[in-house]
Amino acid sequence: MNPGWTFSVAFALAGAMSVPVHAATIQVTIDKLVYTPAEVTAKVGDTIEWINKDILAHTATAKAGDKWNVVIAPAKTGRLVLKQAGTVDYFCQYHPNMKGRIVVTP
């Protein structure tokens, strides 16, 4: 193996790993058209994971802020890395009755 290549890969990995040290993953389950827990608290850089247990497609769509929109296929998981601090109310575009909230701290 080319030692230069190995070195540059190792360097790139170390560089990538040094950024989000404390990032956590917070899970929200979607079951029978309900987000559980309905409200979660997270930090900028954390990942929200929506686990869709329904047979339907859902979305998690922010009402304000940077207006993210995550589409979560049936029996799949959708992910979002939080980039902005603030309280974000979100809903499902397909089922507007479904409501959730993420409190993002800096």
Add this chain to the structure above:
Amino acid sequence: MLVKFSAGVIALFLLSGNAFAQGAAKLTDPQIAHIAYTAGVLDIEAGKQALAKSKNKEVRAFAENMVRDHSAVNDQALALVKKLNVTPADNDTSRSLTKQAAAKRAELAKLKGAAFDKAYVANEVAYHKTVNGALETLLIPSASNAELKSLLQTGLKIFQGHQQHAEHIASTLK
């Protein structure tokens, strides 16, 4: 599962105009599966008609939801009847629902623009109300198979959401 046809399920519905008017005979699982599937297909057709005719953004989004969700539920229903080796049995309730939906579709076909949107959404409210009522009081209690019952209960939860969504849009169209 043994497919058993009970003859003359519902005799009164033609007079009353309600496809779910209860008759004496208990519905069998193959009939219940057929009714639930048919109700879904009819709402998918209504949604497709709305997508062909409406220019209202909210109405179109709702119609897309109906096509998407009812297709997903019906796919599950098909998978379940296959797994259970059940052949959905056509019956008077399914036929009555189909006939009423065809009449409504013809009526809506004559309307345009805002008049169509209003009539489509009003019918979606009424249709989901009828189907949800039937699921709650007739189809779910009559279902014998636990998996079929569970799918119907999931369907009810989904369709109650549709009804509320339709009611919300109806209130904005006034």
